[in-house]
Amino acid sequence: MATQLQSSRLRRTAQWADVRRRGMGMWAYTLNRVTGIGLLVYLYLHLVVLSMLAGGPDMWDPFVNLARSPLFLALDVILIAGWLIHGLNGIRVTLTGLGFGTRSQKSLFVGLMLIAGIGTVVMGIMVFGS
Amino acid sequence: MTLEVALKVFRYKAGQPARYDTFRVRVPHTASVLDAIEAAWAQHDRSLTFRHACHHASCGSCAMRIDGREKLPCITPVRDVWRGRGDLRIEPLRNFPIVSDLVVDVSGFFQRMSTSGMVITRTAESYLPVAAGAADGRPRDARSVTLPEGVARVNRFENCIECGICISACPTMAASDKFMGPAALAGIYRARLEAPDEAESTRLLGFADGEHGVWRCHSGWECTEACPQGVDPAGAIMLLRRDLVKHRIRKLFGR
Numbered sequence: 331m332a333t334q335l336q337s338s339r340l341r342r343t344a345q346w347a348d349v350r351r352r353g354m355g356m357w358a359y360t361l362n363r364v365t366g367i368g369l370l371v372y373l374y375l376h377l378v379v380l381s382m383l384a385g386g387p388d389m390w391d392p393f394v395n396l397a398r399s400p401l402f403l404a405l406d407v408i409l410i411a412g413w414l415i416h417g418l419n420g421i422r423v424t425l426t427g428l429g430f431g432t433r434s435q436k437s438l439f440v441g442l443m444l445i446a447g448i449g450t451v452v453m454g455i456m457v458f459g460s
Numbered sequence: 461m462t463l464e465v466a467l468k469v470f471r472y473k474a475g476q477p478a479r480y481d482t483f484r485v486r487v488p489h490t491a492s493v494l495d496a497i498e499a500a501w502a503q504h505d506r507s508l509t510f511r512h513a514c515h516h517a518s519c520g521s522c523a524m525r526i527d528g529r530e531k532l533p534c535i536t537p538v539r540d541v542w543r544g545r546g547d548l549r550i551e552p553l554r555n556f557p558i559v560s561d562l563v564v565d566v567s568g569f570f571q572r573m574s575t576s577g578m579v580i581t582r583t584a585e586s587y588l589p590v591a592a593g594a595a596d597g598r599p600r601d602a603r604s605v606t607l608p609e610g611v612a613r614v615n616r617f618e619n620c621i622e623c624g625i626c627i628s629a630c631p632t633m634a635a636s637d638k639f640m641g642p643a644a645l646a647g648i649y650r651a652r653l654e655a656p657d658e659a660e661s662t663r664l665l666g667f668a669d670g671e672h673g674v675w676r677c678h679s680g681w682e683c684t685e686a687c688p689q690g691v692d693p694a695g696a697i698m699l700l701r702r703d704l705v706k707h708r709i710r711k712l713f714g715r
Contacts, residue, residue, distance in 0.1 A: 352685075358681075
């Protein structure tokens with residue numbers, strides 16, 4: 331047989347993040363990965379930030395002031411959106427993965443993402459209003 | 461009434477770098493994409509390689525990507541996928557080795573299907589309302605169909621024409637060559653519906669288990685989305701997972 335051409339593993343794996351001309355399931359799939367990676371990065375940063383406590387008030391207090399800035403509050407809202415999207419989509423994945431709602435996975439996704447959207451708005455109001 | 465369409469076709473010949481060639485062809489308004497590709501072959505370049513046979517979505521051999529989506533060009537009208545301007549991109553299926561132009565090597569796919577150890581039969585055809593028509597030619601009402609004893613619902617997984625579209629659309633398949641893939645797993649689910657006894661059913665379930673079986677799927681649902689035959693491979697994978705969980709819980713309690 332003639333020499334066969336096949337894309338590199340890296341290029342093929344990049345399809346995980348390519349949602350162009352894909353269905354809703356793929357959007358959910360990619361969204362779960364993006365939020366999952368985001369939450370993992372946040373967890374690491376959170377532990378780094380907590381380690382600043384060991385430096386005493388001189389190190390901690392300036393950070394607290396920074397954390398109250400509008401930019402940080404906006405990042406908090408993005409974090410909340412990430413938690414909600416990942417957690418609620420996780421419920422959908424668990425349900426369909428156990429054979430429940432396999433025929434309505436799209437509506438399940440839309441419904442749960444609506445809840446995530448409403449939750450993010452409510453929490454955003456609470457974060458900026460506090 | 462005719463359409464003049466520009467096909468931007470992926471080209472690859474062994475030992476040469478891959479490229480895209482653009483062919484302008486005039487086809488009837490009702491033409492399929494396969495008709496347009498055949499026109500490009502006949503009018504412009506006889507070295508253009510593509511695979512086809514039946515021209516009516518029975519053989520699955522012509523599967524390819526049209527404007528980025530996996531489709532059967534034989535049943536895809538040009539007017540449905542071409543926006544009237546620009547090029548219509550024609551590419552081979554993803555996740556298969558490319559042999560030449562639009563032809564991919566599907567041997568691994570068929571080996572995977574056969575190593576599942578099953579033969580997909582159509583013995584349940586008469587129970588299936590979608591395909592089975594009444595004598596007057598009109599489709600039967602699904603609710604009036606009597607299913608075999610013990611079968612609550614029949615999903616026509618045997619509708620699979622083994623075109624490989626689900627393999628190309630699957631994002632997990634892109635990352636793992638060892639994954640059994642949607643078609644083989646849907647086939648296992650279908651074969652279990654007609655398993656003669658519990659032992660055979662359990663044996664088939666064993667095929668679907670393992671890190672390269674149903675657990676490798678990451679629920680992208682692209683196989684179900686892309687399937688031209690309405691097979692629901694992702695649904696089958698989820699139902700196999702449910703059965704595996706049940707099976708393991710029963711084993712845990714010694715039943």
